[in-house]
Amino acid sequence: TTPFWMQNGWYMGVTGLSLLFVIVFRRQWVRLNSTFFIFDTIGLALFVVIGMQKTLMFGYPVWTAIIMGTLTGAFGGVLRDILINEVPLIFRKDVYGTACIAGGLVYWGAMLCGCKPEMQQVACAVTVVAIRLLAVRYNWRIPVIENK
Numbered sequence: 001t002t003p004f005w006m007q008n009g010w011y012m013g014v015t016g017l018s019l020l021f022v023i024v025f026r027r028q029w030v031r032l033n034s035t036f037f038i039f040d041t042i043g044l045a046l047f048v049v050i051g052m053q054k055t056l057m058f059g060y061p062v063w064t065a066i067i068m069g070t071l072t073g074a075f076g077g078v079l080r081d082i083l084i085n086e087v088p089l090i091f092r093k094d095v096y097g098t099a100c101i102a103g104g105l106v107y108w109g110a111m112l113c114g115c116k117p118e119m120q121q122v123a124c125a126v127t128v129v130a131i132r133l134l135a136v137r138y139n140w141r142i143p144v145i146e147n148k
Helices: 009-024 026-031 033-057 062-083 097-112 117-137
Strands: none
Touching: 009 062, 033 062, 033 097, 033 117, 062 097, 097 117
């Protein structure tokens, strides 16, 4: 099955314009670190939901949808950071991928409880955003295995 973003040029167009905006206004953008964080977190949450929706729509199991939601959410940030020559957030100690997985698990839990699809999506997105905000507020970090 062809990925949805390959079937409609608008997805790549909006992504390209967003990238151009970030490249042109990089210096100003870095100064607005908290604004960047909020938009990044909201985008992450929305793409986790989209990745899960699409995967479930094609009949794949929930565990596959959680993985695809996490990859869909994280890959946009990885691509953005690589193109502006930054180390991607998911490769740092930040709580990023874990928030995606938690959001996916909440989506699944809402499905099991019989919630409407809209509630599943909102619950997933709110979970991702809440975990990211709490992680920054309380300085939560993912442990790193170091070579000694």
